[in-house]
Amino acid sequence: MSNLYQEISRTFRYRTQVSNARVTVFDTLAGSLGHGLQIIRAAELAGQGHTMEEIVEELIAYRDKMNILVLLDTLENIVKGGRLSKFQGPIATIFNMSFGFHL
Numbered sequence: 001m002s003n004l005y006q007e008i009s010r011t012f013r014y015r016t017q018v019s020n021a022r023v024t025v026f027d028t029l030a031g032s033l034g035h036g037l038q039i040i041r042a043a044e045l046a047g048q049g050h051t052m053e054e055i056v057e058e059l060i061a062y063r064d065k066m067n068i069l070v071l072l073d074t075l076e077n078i079v080k081g082g083r084l085s086k087f088q089g090p091i092a093t094i095f096n097m098s099f100g101f102h103l
Helices: 002-019 034-049 052-065 076-080 088-094
Strands: 068-071 100-103
Touching: 034 052, 076 088
Parallel strands: none
Antiparallel strands: 068 100
């Protein structure tokens, strides 16, 4: 995701130079749920009248405290994605192993 963040930052820097728009690109360091929670928090702060700098500062603190736990019902997509080999996946399934990830 870091390459995506860099590209978006570069694009918005160019656009703000052209249109004088006030845009800040913030790397949430998270997946979809983490993005959503941080967006909601940013909207709440903006609604309370906080400045862009205050919002970014608060989001950094919020992001640093955020913990995401992912529990998997099946290993099918993990094997398809190459995170587990085609040998490891069935072995884990046979032994009824379940996996969770802390992000």
